[in-house]
Amino acid sequence: MLLPAEGKEEEMSEELEAKVKRYLRGEGANLEALQDKKLKTQLAIREDLYGKSAKAAAKAEKWLMPSEGGYLEAEGLEKTWRIKQESIAREVDILSARNQHDIILPDLGPYTLDFTSSGRYMAAAGRKGHLALVDMKNLGLIKEVQVRETVRDVVFLHNELFFAAAQKKYPYIYNRDGTELHCLKEHGAVRKLQFLKNHFLLASINKIGQLHYQDVTVGEMVANFRTNLGRSDAMRVNPFNGVVTLGHSSGTVTMWKPTSSAPLVKMLCHHGSISALAFHPNGHLMATSGKDRKIKLWDLRKFETLQTLPGHACSLDFSQKGLLACGNGSFVRVLGNFSDSQTYEKYMTHSIVKGYQINKVLFRPYEDVLGIGHSMGWSSILIPGSGEPNFDSWVANPFETSKQRREKEVKSLLDKLPPETIMLDPSKIGTYKPLTKKEKPTKQEREAKMEEVVAAVKDAPLKKKTKGRSKPSRRAKKKQESIAIAKRPFLEQQMKEDGALSRKKQKISEEVQLPASLQRFATKKKGT
Amino acid sequence: MRVKVISRSTDEFTRERSQDLQRVFRNFDPSLRTQEKAVEYVRALNAAKLDKIFARPFIGAMDGHVDAVSCMAKNPSYLKGIFSGSMDGDIRLWDIASRRTVCQFPGHQGAVKGLTASTDGRVLVSCGADCTVRLWNVPIATLEESADPPGENSTEPVAVYVRQNAFRAVDHQWDGELFATGGAQVDVWNHNRSQPVKSFEWGTDSIISVKFNPGEPDILATSASDRSVTIYDLRMSSPVRKVIMMTRTNAIAWNPMEPMNFTAANEDCNCYSYDARKLDESKNVHQDHVSAVLDIDYSPTGREFVTGSYDRTVRIFPYNGGHSREIYHTKRMQRVFCVKFSCDASYIISGSDDTNLRLWKAKASEQLGVVLPREKRKHEYHEAVKNRYKHLPEVKRIVRYRHLPKLIYKAGIQRRIMIDAAKRKEERRKAHSARGTVVTKPLRTRRIIKEVE
Numbered sequence: 001m002l003l004p005a006e007g008k009e010e011e012m013s014e015e016l017e018a019k020v021k022r023y024l025r026g027e028g029a030n031l032e033a034l035q036d037k038k039l040k041t042q043l044a045i046r047e048d049l050y051g052k053s054a055k056a057a058a059k060a061e062k063w064l065m066p067s068e069g070g071y072l073e074a075e076g077l078e079k080t081w082r083i084k085q086e087s088i089a090r091e092v093d094i095l096s097a098r099n100q101h102d103i104i105l106p107d108l109g110p111y112t113l114d115f116t117s118s119g120r121y122m123a124a125a126g127r128k129g130h131l132a133l134v135d136m137k138n139l140g141l142i143k144e145v146q147v148r149e150t151v152r153d154v155v156f157l158h159n160e161l162f163f164a165a166a167q168k169k170y171p172y173i174y175n176r177d178g179t180e181l182h183c184l185k186e187h188g189a190v191r192k193l194q195f196l197k198n199h200f201l202l203a204s205i206n207k208i209g210q211l212h213y214q215d216v217t218v219g220e221m222v223a224n225f226r227t228n229l230g231r232s233d234a235m236r237v238n239p240f241n242g243v244v245t246l247g248h249s250s251g252t253v254t255m256w257k258p259t260s261s262a263p264l265v266k267m268l269c270h271h272g273s274i275s276a277l278a279f280h281p282n283g284h285l286m287a288t289s290g291k292d293r294k295i296k297l298w299d300l301r302k303f304e305t306l307q308t309l310p311g312h313a314c315s316l317d318f319s320q321k322g323l324l325a326c327g328n329g330s331f332v333r334v335l336g337n338f339s340d341s342q343t344y345e346k347y348m349t350h351s352i353v354k355g356y357q358i359n360k361v362l363f364r365p366y367e368d369v370l371g372i373g374h375s376m377g378w379s380s381i382l383i384p385g386s387g388e389p390n391f392d393s394w395v396a397n398p399f400e401t402s403k404q405r406r407e408k409e410v411k412s413l414l415d416k417l418p419p420e421t422i423m424l425d426p427s428k429i430g431t432y433k434p435l436t437k438k439e440k441p442t443k444q445e446r447e448a449k450m451e452e453v454v455a456a457v458k459d460a461p462l463k464k465k466t467k468g469r470s471k472p473s474r475r476a477k478k479k480q481e482s483i484a485i486a487k488r489p490f491l492e493q494q495m496k497e498d499g500a501l502s503r504k505k506q507k508i509s510e511e512v513q514l515p516a517s518l519q520r521f522a523t524k525k526k527g528t
Numbered sequence: 529m530r531v532k533v534i535s536r537s538t539d540e541f542t543r544e545r546s547q548d549l550q551r552v553f554r555n556f557d558p559s560l561r562t563q564e565k566a567v568e569y570v571r572a573l574n575a576a577k578l579d580k581i582f583a584r585p586f587i588g589a590m591d592g593h594v595d596a597v598s599c600m601a602k603n604p605s606y607l608k609g610i611f612s613g614s615m616d617g618d619i620r621l622w623d624i625a626s627r628r629t630v631c632q633f634p635g636h637q638g639a640v641k642g643l644t645a646s647t648d649g650r651v652l653v654s655c656g657a658d659c660t661v662r663l664w665n666v667p668i669a670t671l672e673e674s675a676d677p678p679g680e681n682s683t684e685p686v687a688v689y690v691r692q693n694a695f696r697a698v699d700h701q702w703d704g705e706l707f708a709t710g711g712a713q714v715d716v717w718n719h720n721r722s723q724p725v726k727s728f729e730w731g732t733d734s735i736i737s738v739k740f741n742p743g744e745p746d747i748l749a750t751s752a753s754d755r756s757v758t759i760y761d762l763r764m765s766s767p768v769r770k771v772i773m774m775t776r777t778n779a780i781a782w783n784p785m786e787p788m789n790f791t792a793a794n795e796d797c798n799c800y801s802y803d804a805r806k807l808d809e810s811k812n813v814h815q816d817h818v819s820a821v822l823d824i825d826y827s828p829t830g831r832e833f834v835t836g837s838y839d840r841t842v843r844i845f846p847y848n849g850g851h852s853r854e855i856y857h858t859k860r861m862q863r864v865f866c867v868k869f870s871c872d873a874s875y876i877i878s879g880s881d882d883t884n885l886r887l888w889k890a891k892a893s894e895q896l897g898v899v900l901p902r903e904k905r906k907h908e909y910h911e912a913v914k915n916r917y918k919h920l921p922e923v924k925r926i927v928r929y930r931h932l933p934k935l936i937y938k939a940g941i942q943r944r945i946m947i948d949a950a951k952r953k954e955e956r957r958k959a960h961s962a963r964g965t966v967v968t969k970p971l972r973t974r975r976i977i978k979e980v981e
């Protein structure tokens with residue numbers, strides 16, 4: 001029986017450790033602080049189970065996820081960013097080469113794109129009113145509609161059956177067959193639309209800076225706020241925690257949740273207006289670009305700049321594997337962080353036909369493809385290493401049948417999250433708030449409260465009793481009693497505090513030794 | 529230049545023929561699933577609500593006795609049957625599935641105070657207030673018999689043994705030929721002898737309940753009206769040890785999975801779990817009833833027990849927990865005199881003052897019948913996710929809610945007020961006296977007066 005060499009074993013276990021860490025979802029609980037032995041043993045058993053399940057998942061990776069991602073390696077003096085798409089097309093198989101194409105639609109305005117979460121379907125919208133639904137697997141057009149109005153943005157709802165288009169006056173929701181299902185008048189003239197998948201909320205920002213959240217399952221308007229910060233050109237949802245981020249013309253980036261009318265975070269990012277925003281799938285990294293010709297990478301845990309890159313970007317997007325695409329003019333560059341460093345460096349570049357202006361760059365999920373919407377149509381290019389190679393059928397299945405799609409819809413509706421679960425740190429759900437020391441109400445507040453209570457008691461109607469039991473004298477006495485009862489807790493509190501005060505005073509002045517019989521009335525100092 | 533791009537061919541990822549199952553691919557990476565905790569929380573909330581929707585514990589009542597049901601017995605080898613004896617001497621064997629009487633055993637002149645079945649389930653022993661112990665042959669249920677109308681066929685007793693004093697309780701050894709009765713003293717009998725083989729006496733008070741240990745066939749526990757719980761060993765000629773409490777114990781049940789522990793159902797509305805080797809401190813105090821607890825029985829899993837009390841409710845307690853996990857009550861159910869957990873741990877049978885035996889589910893929202901493996905997995909998942917979040921306020925409110933009859937709710941509040949008042953007084957006494965003079969006894973020893981060898 002061949003045993004692996006000692007060194008190999010160590011390597012394997014280190015790899016395994018790294019994998020296990022990913023499945024552990026954070027540190028284990030500290031059980032030393034617990035005093036309840038029963039609870040301690042119960043929790044220790046559970047922690048043990050978590051460790052075991054993480055290890056099992058790490059070991060199963062080898063069998064469950066056999067495919068490894070794409071890669072691009074330059075040999076010799078070659079640099080990866082000088083490699084053109086044509087040379088890549090020559091090296092890969094025919095099926096992947098089909099993913100590289102340009103669709104030219106010259107008269108219908110700059111195009112914006114959206115992909116479904118499985119990456120199979122794409123919705124493209126041209127500014128002059130062209131809406132198209134494309135199946136990317138076989139590159140077939142499912143439906144195209146001409147709405148004869150300006151269309152500014154398009155977004156898929158929970159699956160490919162529904163999509164929303166931000167048209168001239170209001171956003172509309174369409175079916176896969178192109179039938180208009182709803183006209184959302186409340187939103188107004190929407191600039192940008194975003195869909196929160198777990199909450200089934202359609203978020204929109206309109207020309208006058210109003211943010212609307214609408215629940216698309218019941219049609220209820222969950223929230224609408226006035227941002228009071230003017231025009232915003234950029235809007236993005238952080239996939240990690242469901243927080244909507246807006247980039248304003250003053251250079252500030254604000255983060256919103258539907259349950260509070262004030263923004264969660266307001267940060268000044270750029271000296272000019274923000275032109276694009278993007279979020280890394282792990283939720284901790286945000287890329288912003290501004291008119292001051294800078295692209296900044298922010299750490300959202302500390303709200304600090306990690307890296308500043310020079311250059312404009314009219315559109316930004318992160319891929320599932322963490323590659324950043326910046327589109328500017330007719331030039332796209334893709335940056336990646338390799339070799340375990342935090343910095344992003346140039347990985348690949350691509351220029352489309354000179355004169356075509358890029359409107360939007362968007363990575364296609366679960367594929368190594370970047371979709372570019374520009375002023376003369378849309379293109380798609382290959383970026384090896386950008387997509388997640390192993391998909392989970394219960395999360396997003398590119399090979400979904402209609403039966404599976406229906407089941408998934410029902411299950412995701414059952415798991416629909418209420419809007420209160422949107423918060424900056426989603427791991428706070430299920431935890432206890434630490435006990436904050438209640439601040440003592442001031443004397444005025446206390447008196448006010450007492451007055452309130454006494455007034456309430458005075459107003460309370462007394463029951464009318466018979467047989468001479470509701471004489472005026474009796475009623476007056478009962479009223480006095482009830483007022484005294486209502487006042488009692490406040491007075492007790494007061495007395496307690498006064499007592500504490502006087503005891504404190506006594507403590508300070510009592511350096512004199514008390515006689516033995518009175519010892520128990522003096523406060524005992526520590527150590528004596 | 530070396531390049532590789534993700535390319536998935538359709539045949540690898542879809543099924544070959546339409547009779548195949550659909551292919552499923554898994555990736556457990558947490559980064560693919562956003563907001564997992566919130567989704568789990570929503571699922572826990574929904575699971576708690578569904579649990580309450582499907583919680584229908586009452587299955588049916590077994591109607592037939594004309595007087596209150598005073599005692600019940602399980603047949604260890606036949607799952608479907610249960611014996612019950614009433615206050616007018618009527619003993620019946622019920623078929624739980626059809627909720628009908630299979631056989632009647634008439635003969636007792638007064639109330640039937642104790643019933644028990646022998647180890648092989650063939651002989652039924654009953655004792656009554658008419659100072660007799662009767663042995664009956666249990667008819668074996670065969671296929672032919674079930675085809676006959678479930679008649680009220682009755683049998684004659686095999687043997688009748690008469691003594692001087694009324695009997696209060698009887699119990700059979702789990703693995704042997706002896707049975708013990710309690711009345712004026714503890715008598716140990718053999719099936720064939722008309723006189724008891726052994727007699728134990730300690731003190732002059734009557735014995736109220738007798739229970740043999742499931743693990744050790746020679747050990748039995750009894751409770752007497754002098755507020756004591758005594759442990760006897762048949763191999764020795766005298767009782768082993770005794771613990772005297774402040775109030776009388778009405779019934780005892782041994783834990784079948786941990787045979788050294790037993791739980792005593794007391795008059796002071798609590799149940800006390802003891803380790804038989806160490807009787808000076810109870811292992812656990814189970815508090816929740818508002819009136820005397822009359823009967824107690826353990827589940828065959830040893831993880832929970834059911835109690836029936838004078839306050840018209842049946843409660844299910846965990847074996848190591850201080851409070852009940854479930855309460856069953858009906859407007860028509862009066863004082864519950866006896867309860868039994870069925871031998872497959874799924875049902876509870878309660879016999880009460882209103883002459884009915886009632887059949888309940890042990891888990892109120894359990895799906896009865898054949899459960900498909902998918903359904904079973906879903907139920908298990910719901911249980912697990914509900915237990916993970918059941919400490920949070922929204923979920924806790926739903927999980928803990930039980931509708932209580934008004935009297936019990938008010939009685940519970942009153943008891944709470946009384947306990948709080950006593951505690952406050954104790955604290956104040958302690959605060960105003962010299963340190964060390966006032967010692968609070970822990971709850972587990974508070975109701976014990978002393979232990980006697």
